[in-house]
Amino acid sequence: MDSFKIYVIVKVKNPKQRTKVYRFKSRSFVGNFLTILSNSFQVNDGFSLTQAYPSSGSCQANANESVPGYYPWITVNAGSGNDSFGIQVGSGTSSPTITDTSIESLIPNGNGAGQLAYGAMTTISPVINSSNNTGYTQIQRVFINQSSVSITITEVAVVATFGGTPCKYLILHDLLPTPVTLQPNGTVTITYQFNIAT
Amino acid sequence: MQKSSYIGSKNNKMRGHTLKVYCLVEVKDKGKVIYSKQFESHSFVAQWLQLLYGMFGQNKLSILGNYYPAENIDINPLHMNAGSGNQSFGIQVGSGTTKSINDTALDSLIPNGNSAGQLAYGSVSVTSPTINTSTNQGSLSVSRSFTNNSGGSVTVSEVGVVVNTYASNGSFYDIFIIHDILSSPITLANTQVLTVTYIFSIQT
Numbered sequence: 001m002d003s004f005k006i007y008v009i010v011k012v013k014n015p016k017q018r019t020k021v022y023r024f025k026s027r028s029f030v031g032n033f034l035t036i037l038s039n040s041f042q043v044n045d046g047f048s049l050t051q052a053y054p055s056s057g058s059c060q061a062n063a064n065e066s067v068p069g070y071y072p073w074i075t076v077n078a079g080s081g082n083d084s085f086g087i088q089v090g091s092g093t094s095s096p097t098i099t100d101t102s103i104e105s106l107i108p109n110g111n112g113a114g115q116l117a118y119g120a121m122t123t124i125s126p127v128i129n130s131s132n133n134t135g136y137t138q139i140q141r142v143f144i145n146q147s148s149v150s151i152t153i154t155e156v157a158v159v160a161t162f163g164g165t166p167c168k169y170l171i172l173h174d175l176l177p178t179p180v181t182l183q184p185n186g187t188v189t190i191t192y193q194f195n196i197a198t
Numbered sequence: 199m200q201k202s203s204y205i206g207s208k209n210n211k212m213r214g215h216t217l218k219v220y221c222l223v224e225v226k227d228k229g230k231v232i233y234s235k236q237f238e239s240h241s242f243v244a245q246w247l248q249l250l251y252g253m254f255g256q257n258k259l260s261i262l263g264n265y266y267p268a269e270n271i272d273i274n275p276l277h278m279n280a281g282s283g284n285q286s287f288g289i290q291v292g293s294g295t296t297k298s299i300n301d302t303a304l305d306s307l308i309p310n311g312n313s314a315g316q317l318a319y320g321s322v323s324v325t326s327p328t329i330n331t332s333t334n335q336g337s338l339s340v341s342r343s344f345t346n347n348s349g350g351s352v353t354v355s356e357v358g359v360v361v362n363t364y365a366s367n368g369s370f371y372d373i374f375i376i377h378d379i380l381s382s383p384i385t386l387a388n389t390q391v392l393t394v395t396y397i398f399s400i401q402t
Binding site for chain 1: 217242244254275279297298300324330331364
């Protein structure tokens with residue numbers, strides 16, 4: 001049993017083709033995740049994060065808000081058409097590194113060539129199996145090719161938001177073991193599944 | 199689905215691990231380490247997933263107490279900065295021997311104190327992340343020391359992690375997220391010090 005496993009589930013539906021689903025193990029938390037954990041554990045007043053593309057620059061994050069409210073911490077609930085956080089897809093092919101702060105080559109939201117329509121993020125309640133002491137929770141997003149040309153996805157990432165500002169920072173970056181080509185009107189659903197086994 | 203020529207190429211070989219948590223236990227007697235063992239923690243419990251779910255979507259959580267059963271978590275949900283003598287959150291130790299995914303507390307907490315069956319809880323310390331760009335590995339650690347001032351021996355058989363979270367109602371809640379049973383219980387003689395360190399490790 002590993003402490004914590006993350007799987008990426010890719011579901012592809014192209015017109016006039018059978019739906020294809022495959023799953024692989026995500027191995028790519030990046031350093032930002034440890035930065036968030038460390039500063040949160042210590043309740044630090046302010047620390048710097050480099051924002052993920054298409055946001056830019058660094059931002060000052062605060063892990064010690066004094067005013068109660070609905071602040072994000074590792075929040076990914078981006079709405080439809082918002083490609084600045086949540087699950088992102090791209091066309092880069094370089095191996096992720098621990099210092100990555102953005103996906104390599106973002107496929108932006110849109111309906112034109114080289115774009116995909118980003119659906120709203122979905123978060124799925126934990127599923128707990130008490131008989132074998134395992135459980136998981138999922139985050140998910142659907143991408144639709146509404147252009148007239150095919151588009152190929154080679155990388156996926158998760159950008160979360162933090163704090164009242166909020167900062168948008170990369171936490172996970174993975175290359176797909178098999179690139180996905182979406183034909184016009186094709187859809188791909190990317191699911192990150194977070195697993196524990198006690 | 200298109201097959202790409204880069205699949206399986208050496209430069210894109212899948213590697214690394216998602217997130218591993220290690221637990222290091224050390225016993226000191228008169229300042230000298232007399233026991234040291236590190237093992238992989240296997241025991242995030244269900245409340246960790248519920249915290250993640252709450253944080254991912256700013257979803258309401260029923261685990262935040264009974265009085266406000268549906269509060270959102272607030273910033274910061276993962277306080278670990280418990281001070282000396284504070285047994286309510288941070289790393290805890292106990293004398294229990296069983297665990298399950300639905301645990302919400304240690305089996306049998308060894309309380310803070312200097313009396314029989316108690317241990318003096320030190321403050322929790324957290325390191326900044328260490329990032330190795332050549333190996334794409336990174337880690338941070340959280341540790342706490344427990345001193346036996348009871349005059350007798352005290353046996354530790356379980357360890358756990360409790361985070362303190364600040365909810366949108368302005369209240370604090372202590373949420374149990376990790377539970378591990380030691381493969382061999384550790385008996386602390388009077389004046390001996392146990393240090394428990396949790397190491398959070400990633401490899402990209």
